[in-house]
Amino acid sequence: MAEQRRRRRILLLLLVILLCRVASVLPNSEVEALQAFMGGFEAGNPAFQSWDQSMLNPCTWFHVTCGQGNLVIRLDLGNQSLSGVLKPDIWKLQALQSLELYGNNITGKIPTELGRLANLQTLDLYLNKFTGGIPYELGNLSMLSNLDLSHNNLSGIIPTNGSFSRFTPISFTDNPNTFKNSSESNNSATTTSSGGRSSASSIATIAGGAAAGAAMLFAAPIVVFVWWWRRKRRDQFFDLLDEETPEVHLGQLRRFTLRELQVATDNFSPSNLLGRGGFGKVYKGRLLDGSLIAIKKLNEDRNGTGERQFLMEVEIISMAVHQNLLRLQGYCMTPTERLLVCPYMENKSLETRLRECSDSQPSLDWPTRRKIALGSARGLSYLHEGCNPKIIHRDVKAANILLDEKLEAVVGDFGLARIMDYKVSHVVTGVMGTLGHIPMEYLTAGRTSDKTDVFGYGIMLFELISGQRGFDLVGLANEENARVHDWVKKLFEEDRLQTLIDPSLQEIYEDREQGVREEVRLLVQIALLCTQESAPNRPRMSTVVTMLEGDGIAEHWDSWQRKTMVQASLKVGQHDSEAQNDSVTNLPPDIMSGPR
The missing domain is CATH 3.80.10.10 (Ribonuclease Inhibitor)
Structure with a gap:
């Protein structure tokens, strides 16, 4: 009976996992x-x-x-x-x-x-x-x-x-x-014979026309003003006196006036729009001293959550000060507007540079990609272990890795970030983020932790190597009926990584004398360690930094391989045991009952 209950529990668990996986792709x-x-x-x-x-x-x-x-x-x-x-x-x-x-x-x-x-x-x-x-x-x-x-x-x-x-x-x-109504659609004017009009009616008609013309002359400016106002009212910005703005204290950050930011962006002109996100638009601006800035204008707050979201993002960016994290220069806050001011990133995002190449911005070479991998890892490591309380980004992907004028990686967009106490192993939240970058424990149960970021970072490494979005990699893996992790692992074991690598790197990858092939394999190993299905088995970001710096990757890889082999042998042993139990269960009744 105990064995039957155990089997039922296993079957129920498998059914739940299957339903969760199906639900995730519906x-x-x-x-x-x-x-x-x-x-x-x-x-x-x-x-x-x-x-x-x-x-x-x-x-x-x-x-x-x-x-x-x-x-x-x-x-x-x-x-x-x-x-x-x-x-x-x-x-x-x-x-x-x-x-x-x-x-x-x-x-x-x-x-x-x-x-x-x-x-x-x-x-x-x-x-x-x-x-x-x-x-x-x-x-x-x-x-x-x-x-x-x-x-x-x-x-x-x-x-x-x-x-x-x-x-x-x-x-x-x-x-x-x-x-x-229908009567208004009829022509109410009646015609009369041309010879039957009296002079009195003609005078009345002229007088009426003159009166109507005078009325229109008077009304025209009002009509024009109302039309202009209706068109402008939707996008109009207003300067507000300090005493009208909410009372908020954000340390030593500079508080910009709305007029300053209007002037810097040409009144938030579409020509200065850098991009859009889930929480607002980002504009390029130039201050009066000539310095370039990026201004994140949060969406209009219709549900009363905008101020809380704004203060959360300001608090997170303010407490996380690191060369590989986006720095906050200031803010603007009025009863109707919430704006964040950050340095302008000349090279935009990693995703943009991977997918949009030109003469002025050619494809990223391999040393630059390796530098970006290390810089972004250092930024995430600081969020997890250098801040108290620690910060979980929750949306690590190439689109949120910004690149400065020296192509140094800067982790940005903290719109989904959460603060977490060191004593807590994980928190349960609503699932947010981008498909392909979300680990199974978060997707199915809403359990997020620093290992959520580690998984996202691993997928970002695959993006960095392949030049493709995480969602596109999911599609390629699905063609092989596999997860991205399992698909890449198979390519690695079969020495077929040329299937994964960015076409712009193919030539240098094939040239064995330059040593890029081995560096790519090491980066793939790190990405595979980061994207394991078991969250506890994933390395910490500080360990990832150490491995990227050339220390410890062989030990971690060998440890994971041994652990994988042990788990595989346990599964085989469990399968043999269940098969043996089944054979005993299926014996004839006289053998099952033993000697009489």
Whole structure:
């Protein structure tokens, strides 16, 4: 009986692991709906730069806000130069509360499927090029409280059912072919015979025209001002007096005024946009003294979490001071804005340099890649062992390794970082990050620790060697029905690493006299040690630094190999034992019962 219970527990455990693995690769309906939505617009728009379908959920995508259960509650894509049509798939975002697409170049009809968004409270399609009628189904949105369909090319009758009755005519203005009811669509002017007009009616007509002209002359400046204000109000920044800003003390960091940062970035011009992340945009700026800076402008705070997120990131960057960690120069904080000011990284990110080569920025050579591996390891080691309490980055990947003017590695983007006490082995949090960089213990159980960063660092080494993103490596490994770790280990053991290595390094890799082949193999060994499935078996980042400096890698590799062999032999012994038990169990009843 005990043996049967043990088997059942093993089977149950295997089933749970299988379900977790399957769940980890199942498509996310929210991601699918957003990808379909994005497909309606012209490709290459920077607004969708961070919309990566490899992410576990879309909550870190720019312009996307999530609520409970990682469900999308807001899409804010106003003034983003979108061209295309609004796909009806948007209705699948059933938790959506706000859809803001104002100030774009969207054409086609307003999908009737929007009427199925039961939780929608705001629908802002102002200043686009929508055509056709206003869907009658929108009147079914009982929670809709903000509606703006003005300044489009809509036609037909404005429905009066349901929620439509709550909105003022301004919600529909400047749609020249829409009418409040059918009687307004009829031509109310009646014609008379040319000879039957009296002079009195002619005078009245002239007087009326003059009055109307005078009224229009008076009203024109007001109309122009209101139109200009409606367009500018969305992106307007305001300088605020110090007494109006929240009381916050951030040590000796410089506090910039909003006007300083506006001037430095040409009022946050799109031409100065460096990139987008899950929590905000990053702009290039130049201060009055000529120094270059990077300004991270956090997303607008709609859920009351922005200030906490801002202070967390400031605290983490402020307490972690190291040459291989992003340094914070200052901040700007107003009741409506949260901005971080950091040094400008001339060579952008490792991912950018690996994937975008030019005459001015050629492909990274092998010594530079080796230097980047060591520098980023030192930065992470300091986070884990040089800070008290220690800091877990939680999103280690090539995109978050920045490169300064000397191509030195600087670990950046602490938007997902967490502070952890040394006495605690791990913490359980919501799963955030990028698919391919997340270890199994974090993906399935939310258990994160410094070994989470070690795993991410190992995948980053594979990116550094191959020039490919972690998600792409997952795809290559899946073709062999294997994890990235197991796939690379097989290539290593079969001496087929040329399959993995960046094409730009192939020639120097094949030249045995330069010694690069052996250095690549050593770096692959370190990456394999870092990406073991068992978190306790992964080395600490300080150990990784030591191995990169040329000390101890052989010992750690041999130890891991011996441990792997022992585990394999135990599995074989367990299998033989179970097979023997099965053979005994299947003996005839008279043998099982023994002598009579």
